[in-house]
Amino acid sequence: MIRFAIALVAGSIFGAGLAFSGMSDPARVQGFLDLFGNWDPTLAFVMGGAIIPMAIAWLIQRRVEKPFADTQFSLPGTVNIDGKLAIGAVLFGAGWGISGLCPGPGLADLAINPLPALAFVIAMQTGMAVHRVTN
């Protein structure tokens, strides 16, 4: 129950941050990616702002045995850089540029602009399901 509550609070703060920072606006995200247009640097500030607390969190993580509400850390240990990582990132970046949305903002926008966001989220889940079936 406490873990469910923590995840809900974390998701809500995350979604609030996306909306407050302008990252739930597809045109603003696309504006960051539009180097040859009316470039909008906002996304760089968001990324910088997000990395600061997270970098501190990693420093703390190394000094504690377990998370405060769970029995162990469950972190990805994969190290090799392979074709899947690269091709996946190329495809994701293309979809990000075309729509101006990545998974977080797409889901957050369900509460702000439900119809186009729902089209994106359904397509995203379909893409994930296609990956599941083909891999």
Added chain:
Amino acid sequence: MLAAFPHAMPVEGLIGGLMIGIAAALMLLGLGRIAGVSGLAARATGIADSGAPRNIAIAFIVGLPLGAFLVSLATGGVVTRFPPSVIPMILGGLLVGFGTRLGSGCTSGHGVCGMSRLSRRSLTATAIFMASGFATVALMRFGGLL
């Protein structure tokens, strides 16, 4: 320098970014998990078999629109400018869904959580998806689609 970009929102961006980072830190230090939205979304809908417990994934994913809704209420509305056509949403969504699963993460998992951990995989993935995003939008601009 920022005066050259009057439409930018550096202060809101930084504050919103800090909120995102604090949320990711809470997931890491509270539950021992990466706040990777693509992975949690796949887990919440059952597309992924492994990863966070399903109720944790569902709670985080439900929180995203909830938090955005609260900001919208508190600030009197959040601007979202979508393309007039649904086609970019469908095409973009398919590529984002397939690509994030194949590449094991998105802007949150690789970009925020992985880069701050100095993970070579995440640094590589982020460099590639950013480059791909820049290239895609450049093609759209020169192709008259923007």
